[in-house]
Amino acid sequence: MPPDVEALAEQVFAALADPSRRAILAALASGGPATATDLAGRLPITRQAIAKHLALLSEAGLVTAEPGERRRVRYRPRSAPMQVAQQFLAALARDWDSPLNALKDHLDRDAGEAGIPSAESEVMAERERRTA
Amino acid sequence: MGFPDRIERTVELAHPPAKVWAALTTAEGLGTWFGNEAAIDLRPGGLARMSWTGGPTAQMRVERVEEPRVFGFTWQIYGLPEGDPRRTYVEFTLEPAGAGTRLTVVESGFAQLPEDVHGKAFDGNTEGWAKELGELAGYLDAA
Numbered sequence: 001m002p003p004d005v006e007a008l009a010e011q012v013f014a015a016l017a018d019p020s021r022r023a024i025l026a027a028l029a030s031g032g033p034a035t036a037t038d039l040a041g042r043l044p045i046t047r048q049a050i051a052k053h054l055a056l057l058s059e060a061g062l063v064t065a066e067p068g069e070r071r072r073v074r075y076r077p078r079s080a081p082m083q084v085a086q087q088f089l090a091a092l093a094r095d096w097d098s099p100l101n102a103l104k105d106h107l108d109r110d111a112g113e114a115g116i117p118s119a120e121s122e123v124m125a126e127r128e129r130r131t132a
Numbered sequence: 133m134g135f136p137d138r139i140e141r142t143v144e145l146a147h148p149p150a151k152v153w154a155a156l157t158t159a160e161g162l163g164t165w166f167g168n169e170a171a172i173d174l175r176p177g178g179l180a181r182m183s184w185t186g187g188p189t190a191q192m193r194v195e196r197v198e199e200p201r202v203f204g205f206t207w208q209i210y211g212l213p214e215g216d217p218r219r220t221y222v223e224f225t226l227e228p229a230g231a232g233t234r235l236t237v238v239e240s241g242f243a244q245l246p247e248d249v250h251g252k253a254f255d256g257n258t259e260g261w262a263k264e265l266g267e268l269a270g271y272l273d274a275a
Contacts, residue, residue, distance in 0.1 A: 005243045006135045083212065084245065090211045091136045091242035099166050100143050100237065103155060106165035107147045110155075 005084055011060040012085035020045050021053050025062065025077060033066060033076035137243035142236045149226045152233045153200040156224055180205060193219075201226055209242070218244060 167182030
């Protein structure tokens, strides 16, 4: 069954909505794979809470547990779901309104230069004559 | 559903389609109103490029050229890493409207999924680095 973009994005944003989980993901992204104990040493979060968050993150596919002995399991971040969420953000960040306005201005300005009289360019010309 | 796949805008322009077409499909046009500098090989499969002073460069691939009605290209999804193969498709449609033009732009493909979202290719970054570092270690050991 193909995974659903909407569901994947939702998991990512739910995971990122929590400051502890953001801190855990940030620590894994910057420092690489780590055990729950490593993370507890680096973050102001108890080991128990970290284990709970890691379980949730792992279920959402945002981290993977590397095979290992129970207490020594290292978790590493998975970028795939993040990249799906990035696409959602890209759609929100895509701005067509500014370029289309610029196109409109460009065409109008071009028409002005081509000799079609416009009230605005006459005023500008008059101003230039006075300052010259 | 909250994930938008397509973005659509329509504007009325007080200029004939031929003029709008030139603004959309020539290096002079694109490099003036859209980017700060542009180059374009205007044929399906042709490459185009737009750059912004002190900013990014967009690489486009021309897909549809039906003068003066349809111009389409694909480009990389904004904000994704440079090597990411996913692209959105942008299509401009020009319709005469009185003495002017009704211009519609549709950008689609935001909700596409990479083929292998749960697979190996996608963990490229993490695994790539682990592999590179492993190779470096092997190289140093051998030396």
